[in-house]
Amino acid sequence: MTTAYDPASLDGETLDSLLYDRLNPWGPCDDFYLGLVMEAGRVLDVGCGTGAILRRARAEGHAGRLAGLDPDPSMLDQARSSDAAEWLLAPAAGAPWHGEFDLAFMSGNAFQCLLDDADTRASLAAVRRSLADGGRFAFDTRNPAVREWRDWNPEHPYEVVDPLGARLRLHHETNGPDSEGVLAVRTIFQGPHWDRPLVASGSLRFVPPEALDAQLAAAGFAVEERFGGWDRRAFDPERSPSAVTVARAA
Ligand SMILES: C[S@@+](CC[C@H](N)C(=O)[O-])C[C@H]1O[C@@H](n2cnc3c(N)ncnc32)[C@H](O)[C@@H]1O
Numbered sequence: 061m062t063t064a065y066d067p068a069s070l071d072g073e074t075l076d077s078l079l080y081d082r083l084n085p086w087g088p089c090d091d092f093y094l095g096l097v098m099e100a101g102r103v104l105d106v107g108c109g110t111g112a113i114l115r116r117a118r119a120e121g122h123a124g125r126l127a128g129l130d131p132d133p134s135m136l137d138q139a140r141s142s143d144a145a146e147w148l149l150a151p152a153a154g155a156p157w158h159g160e161f162d163l164a165f166m167s168g169n170a171f172q173c174l175l176d177d178a179d180t181r182a183s184l185a186a187v188r189r190s191l192a193d194g195g196r197f198a199f200d201t202r203n204p205a206v207r208e209w210r211d212w213n214p215e216h217p218y219e220v221v222d223p224l225g226a227r228l229r230l231h232h233e234t235n236g237p238d239s240e241g242v243l244a245v246r247t248i249f250q251g252p253h254w255d256r257p258l259v260a261s262g263s264l265r266f267v268p269p270e271a272l273d274a275q276l277a278a279a280g281f282a283v284e285e286r287f288g289g290w291d292r293r294a295f296d297p298e299r300s301p302s303a304v305t306v307a308r309a310a
Pocket residue numbers: 084106107108109110112129130131132135150151152153166167168169170173174
């Protein structure tokens with residue numbers, strides 16, 4: 061059952077996940093993945109969050125197998141409000157399938173939740189195992205060269221309207237990545253329900269494209285395409301905000 065939106069009892073992380081679809085409305089990145097999903101017969105969404113892409117795919121007539129996994133109960137609960145797909149509470153490394161999917165994808169920078177080499181290795185191995193030979197793995201990661209985190213500070217606040225109609229103000233705080241590329245980020249929420257800010261803490265790893273390629277090759281993937289934007293423009297190592305990678309399971 062979906063966690064109730066009761067401002068008095070929410071912690072920052074749960075608030076963040078319950079507002080996820082409001083903070084991240086459907087956009088060009090979702091259209092990019094939806095296109096891949098609609099072309100594939102059997103699809104696994106790794107780090108599916110609230111399941112928006114698979115839900116949309118089913119609504120638009122995808123007739124094949126759709127499965128989503130995510131380790132965050134509060135995100136997955138939202139996905140489970142729909143029977144569009146099979147939903148599994150698990151991290152990428154816990155994907156239990158063997159050769160059952162034609163496409164796996166990690167959208168919304170979910171790949172950046174893999175915080176160290178060991179988890180990345182285990183996660184890519186599990187994704188590879190889940191795919192049939194020749195299957196594809198698509199994912200996006202922010203390009204560390206662009207240093208997007210420089211704008212994640214109180215000078216760049218934004219707003220969201222919550223399920224009760226209240227206007228919440230939020231901003232991020234971070235000191236930038238450590239020597240392993242891991243960046244701790246705090247999201248600060250302020251709104252009329254609370255007399256002090258609510259804080260959601262998280263971490264993201266920024267991995268340069270060359271390192272991504274080495275990780276993919278070690279897991280048995282060959283990079284087929286790398287885009288620098290959702291319009292499929294070529295990746296520019298200095299300027300593209302994201303590296304959008306499509307790899308093939310060898
Ligand atoms: C920014 S959200 C993206 C959600 C969704 N893919 C989208 O496009 O909206 C990142 C998601 O990755 C999930 N995540 C965190 N660690 C993970 C892991 N080890 N394996 C798979 N997913 C993970 C989080 O719980 C979260 O739902």
